[in-house]
Amino acid sequence: MTTYSPDQLEKLINKYPRVRLTCLPTPLYRLENLSGELGLREMMVKRDDLTGLAFGGNKSRKLEFVLADALSQGADTIITWGSLQSNWCLQTAAAARRCGLKSILVLFKTYELSTPDQGNILIEKLLGAELRLVETETGGKSPDQEQAFRLLEEVASGERKNGRNPYLVSVGGSMTGGNMGKPLGALAYLMEMIEIARQTAGSGEPDYVIVATGSGGTQAGLVVGAKALGLSTRIVGICVSDRKEDFLPRVKKIAGELVETLGLRINIDDRDIILFDDYLGQGYGRVTPEISKIISTVLQKEALVLDPVYTGKAMIGLLDLSQKGYFSASDRIVFVHTGGTPALFAFADQLLS
Ligand SMILES: Cc1ncc(COP(=O)(O)O)c(C=O)c1O
Structure with a gap:
C-alpha cells in the first residue's frame, strides 16, 4: 500500500482534460451553533452547493x-x-x-x-x-x-x-458506460478530498466526512482520495434511495475503476465503504415531516439551506448518529453540502404541509 502526496495525486489527475466551470475551492467552515448543540468539537460544512455553476452542487x-x-x-x-x-x-x-x-x-x-x-x-x-x-x-x-x-x-x-x-x-x-469510459465523476471527488486535506492541514484531518450517496461517484472519489492520501478520515455515505447492500458493490466498483484508471497502489475493501440506510424515509424523492423539520432547523440555526432529497437526509443521518454516540466529542466532522437546493421550490407543498 502506497500513500501519495496531494501534488503527486494532482499530477495523475492532470492527465485528464478538464474545462473550468466552477469557483474552487469551496468554503469549509465550522457550524458554530450545531457543533455546540451536538457537543462536538468541530462540525464543519464543505459548501459544494457554492461551486458556482447554475446554483452549484457536487455535479459541477x-x-x-x-x-x-x-x-x-x-x-x-x-x-x-x-x-x-x-x-x-x-x-x-x-x-x-x-x-x-x-x-x-x-x-x-x-x-x-x-x-x-x-x-x-x-x-x-x-x-x-x-x-x-x-x-x-x-x-x-x-x-x-x-x-x-x-x-x-x-x-x-x-x-x-x-x-x-x-x-x-x-x-x-458516476458509473462508466455510454461514451464515458473512465469514472470521471469519482475523479473529481478525489480532487475534493485533496481540497479538504489542504483546507484542514493546519487544524488536523477530519475524522469523518458525511455525504449523501445517490449514484455513488461522490463517495467513491472521497474514499479513494482519503486512502491514497493516507488519511484516517472515514467517509460515511447516507443512502438516499437504495439499501446499503445495493450501494456497496456500486461504490466499490466505481472506486476500483478509479484506482485502476490512475494506477494507484492502494486497495479499497468493503470496510472502507461505510453506508447507512436507516434514513431512507419513505423512499427517494419523498418528503417526510422529518425532512421538513431538519431543513427548517438547520436554516434557523445556521442560515444554511439544505435540499429535500439528498442533503436533508444526510443531515438527519448525521444528527441521529451523533445522538446515538457514533462520534466522540473530540471528532472533527465535515458535512459535504452537495447542493440540490433548487429542488426545494418544487417540493414546496410537501415541505409546508
Ligand atoms: C444534491 C445531491 N447530493 C448528493 C448526490 C449524490 O451524489 P452521487 O450521485 O455522486 O452519489 C446527488 C446526486 O445524486 C445530488 O444531486
Missing part, C-alpha cells in the same frame, strides 16, 4: 471532466437521464450551455409533483435544454443503467440521423 465538479471528455470526442450534444427534479440533469444542461453544446435530458417520473415547472425543471427550460419526460413502470423506481442506456440510445440515434454527434453519460456521471 464532475462535469468539468465529463464535458472535457465529450469535447475531446467531438460531441455537440450531451444526453443523460435522471429523475424529475434531477440536480445532475440541471447541472449537465448548464455545463453543456457553457461549452456551447446542446443537452437532452431524459427525466423519469419516479414521483408526482403538483408544480411540475418549478425548481430544476424551471431552470432547465430557461436554459433551453430539451426535456423528455418518461413514465416509469417500476413503482417509482428509476430504471437500471442498462434500460436507461437503451432509451438514451434511441434518442441518440435520432440525433445522429440529423447529423449530430451525441455523448451519452449515465446519471450522476
Whole structure:
C-alpha cells in the first residue's frame, strides 16, 4: 500500500482534460451553533452547493471532466437521464450551455409533483435544454443503467440521423458506460478530498466526512482520495434511495475503476465503504415531516439551506448518529453540502404541509 502526496495525486489527475466551470475551492467552515448543540468539537460544512455553476452542487465538479471528455470526442450534444427534479440533469444542461453544446435530458417520473415547472425543471427550460419526460413502470423506481442506456440510445440515434454527434453519460456521471469510459465523476471527488486535506492541514484531518450517496461517484472519489492520501478520515455515505447492500458493490466498483484508471497502489475493501440506510424515509424523492423539520432547523440555526432529497437526509443521518454516540466529542466532522437546493421550490407543498 502506497500513500501519495496531494501534488503527486494532482499530477495523475492532470492527465485528464478538464474545462473550468466552477469557483474552487469551496468554503469549509465550522457550524458554530450545531457543533455546540451536538457537543462536538468541530462540525464543519464543505459548501459544494457554492461551486458556482447554475446554483452549484457536487455535479459541477464532475462535469468539468465529463464535458472535457465529450469535447475531446467531438460531441455537440450531451444526453443523460435522471429523475424529475434531477440536480445532475440541471447541472449537465448548464455545463453543456457553457461549452456551447446542446443537452437532452431524459427525466423519469419516479414521483408526482403538483408544480411540475418549478425548481430544476424551471431552470432547465430557461436554459433551453430539451426535456423528455418518461413514465416509469417500476413503482417509482428509476430504471437500471442498462434500460436507461437503451432509451438514451434511441434518442441518440435520432440525433445522429440529423447529423449530430451525441455523448451519452449515465446519471450522476458516476458509473462508466455510454461514451464515458473512465469514472470521471469519482475523479473529481478525489480532487475534493485533496481540497479538504489542504483546507484542514493546519487544524488536523477530519475524522469523518458525511455525504449523501445517490449514484455513488461522490463517495467513491472521497474514499479513494482519503486512502491514497493516507488519511484516517472515514467517509460515511447516507443512502438516499437504495439499501446499503445495493450501494456497496456500486461504490466499490466505481472506486476500483478509479484506482485502476490512475494506477494507484492502494486497495479499497468493503470496510472502507461505510453506508447507512436507516434514513431512507419513505423512499427517494419523498418528503417526510422529518425532512421538513431538519431543513427548517438547520436554516434557523445556521442560515444554511439544505435540499429535500439528498442533503436533508444526510443531515438527519448525521444528527441521529451523533445522538446515538457514533462520534466522540473530540471528532472533527465535515458535512459535504452537495447542493440540490433548487429542488426545494418544487417540493414546496410537501415541505409546508
Ligand atoms: C444534491 C445531491 N447530493 C448528493 C448526490 C449524490 O451524489 P452521487 O450521485 O455522486 O452519489 C446527488 C446526486 O445524486 C445530488 O444531486
